[in-house]
Amino acid sequence: MDNFINKLVELFTTPRYIESLLHGFLLTMQIAFFAIIIGLILGTIIALVDTAKRSKWMIIPKFVCKTYTTIIRGTPMALQLFIMFFVIFAIRGFPQIITAILAFGFNSAAYVAEVIRSGIQSVDIGQTEAGLALGLSRLTIFRYIVAPQAIRNIIPALGNEIITVIKETAIVSMVGMYDLNMAAKDIGSGQNMASYIVPMFVAALFYLIVIYFITFIIKRIEKHLKKSDLKTSEA
Amino acid sequence: MDNIITIKNLKKHYGNNEVLRGINFSLVKNENVVILGPSGSGKSTFLRCINHIEEPTSGEIYFNSTLITNKNIQKIRQDIGMVFQHFNLINNLTVMDNLILAPTKLKIMEREAAEKKAHSLLRHIGLSSKAYSYPSSLSGGQKQRIAIIRSMMLSPKVLLFDEPTSALDPESIGDVLSLIREVANAGMTTMIVTHEMNFAKEIASRIIFIDKGKIIEEGTPTEFFTHPQTPRVREFLQKVL
Ligand SMILES: Nc1ncnc2c1ncn2[C@@H]1O[C@H](COP(=O)(O)OP(=O)(O)OP(=O)(O)O)[C@@H](O)[C@H]1O
Ligand SMILES: [Mg+2]
Numbered sequence: 001m002d003n004f005i006n007k008l009v010e011l012f013t014t015p016r017y018i019e020s021l022l023h024g025f026l027l028t029m030q031i032a033f034f035a036i037i038i039g040l041i042l043g044t045i046i047a048l049v050d051t052a053k054r055s056k057w058m059i060i061p062k063f064v065c066k067t068y069t070t071i072i073r074g075t076p077m078a079l080q081l082f083i084m085f086f087v088i089f090a091i092r093g094f095p096q097i098i099t100a101i102l103a104f105g106f107n108s109a110a111y112v113a114e115v116i117r118s119g120i121q122s123v124d125i126g127q128t129e130a131g132l133a134l135g136l137s138r139l140t141i142f143r144y145i146v147a148p149q150a151i152r153n154i155i156p157a158l159g160n161e162i163i164t165v166i167k168e169t170a171i172v173s174m175v176g177m178y179d180l181n182m183a184a185k186d187i188g189s190g191q192n193m194a195s196y197i198v199p200m201f202v203a204a205l206f207y208l209i210v211i212y213f214i215t216f217i218i219k220r221i222e223k224h225l226k227k228s229d230l231k232t233s234e235a
Numbered sequence: 236m237d238n239i240i241t242i243k244n245l246k247k248h249y250g251n252n253e254v255l256r257g258i259n260f261s262l263v264k265n266e267n268v269v270i271l272g273p274s275g276s277g278k279s280t281f282l283r284c285i286n287h288i289e290e291p292t293s294g295e296i297y298f299n300s301t302l303i304t305n306k307n308i309q310k311i312r313q314d315i316g317m318v319f320q321h322f323n324l325i326n327n328l329t330v331m332d333n334l335i336l337a338p339t340k341l342k343i344m345e346r347e348a349a350e351k352k353a354h355s356l357l358r359h360i361g362l363s364s365k366a367y368s369y370p371s372s373l374s375g376g377q378k379q380r381i382a383i384i385r386s387m388m389l390s391p392k393v394l395l396f397d398e399p400t401s402a403l404d405p406e407s408i409g410d411v412l413s414l415i416r417e418v419a420n421a422g423m424t425t426m427i428v429t430h431e432m433n434f435a436k437e438i439a440s441r442i443i444f445i446d447k448g449k450i451i452e453e454g455t456p457t458e459f460f461t462h463p464q465t466p467r468v469r470e471f472l473q474k475v476l
Pocket of ligand 2: 398
């Protein structure tokens, strides 16, 4: 036990270790943050194409989106990461972090698209039909009728996706990037058990805190949406 | 003729399922046409093709003398109101916002004028107190009466009703039917799909009977109910009367 405490003290008093952990944490957060942004933007676009009214202009875009989400969702993230690193961006000197951000962003987009698509499709078709019958445009119907109702279904699932991305970035250590996961392993390369268990637990705590914080925010948003629902039924 | 709606050889297929198999029909101003027919005969599809909520497979539909196309339908829908079986009030909007959404977004009325009109219609149906409630807090009958005045906010030339009382409890049915009756008596031209035979008899200036996607009989309520021409209609009337 002493051994563990000593190691913990050592970990938090050795500048080199602290620096490693923070460096790793920062990289993890950077990759996750930008990947989530890309995922949200690209995923929204794919979902909008997917749910758009069928017409001859949409045949090819719909097919492209369908194929894209099928491939992304049907193959392992780790393999996608390898392909991005060793095939698509196998360019000498190309910043690794950008490759990683794109790999996770492109992956997340497929899942975000699925979340948004099912959120939109869960809104009763009668809501759209009422809008059409009143002479409103598809855009107005989406903006004032469908989107506000879809968002209630989308937010919780989107929260899950954000959390998944943060945790999944840990596999960048497989291509040699120094993220939080890698830092834990690196600091821990020592003789006894305490020397690698402690940094791993500390890294785990870092992940947990971030994810707890995000869960908290999502719950707050959900509650806010629920409250307006409640007002709905009491009014 | 002052035909408001003229339909020529309207067909609608879902894959191999021929739901409408050549409908010819015209609707004259001030008429109240009741559409009867067995379940699955295409009554809803017929109404929904008129305002292109379902796109017809072939055939022509004219509003006044304008051929309805995908390009002009959005504008024409302002003149063809529709009332649905399941009301379809917008869940995320208050009653007031349901009423003024179309007139304001379509820039047909200023917000204030729209609200004024909405208030006066609400007062008329005795639901002023619900103006700022959300649909989820209303009974079915209240929802449907609000859906009816919502469809009138744009002062349409025709109102289409698709089984407006089929999702209601017996008590609310009367309220909704009275409102429809009142609207019709005030000179609105209507097309009504209903299973309420007494109401059909009373309100219809003409009844059409659809079977397997075709109009197989039409006439005044008296002709239709007392001297049905086809065995199919006789059989139908035996079941429902
Ligand atoms: N969106 C759709 N896709 C495929 N088939 C459909 C669709 N809408 C309706 N149908 C089919 O078209 C036929 C006619 O349906 P419709 O709803 O017009 O009948 P209806 O006369 O209104 O019946 P009811 O009295 O039960 O309301 C049915 O066989 C139905 O299964
Ligand atoms: Mg029907």
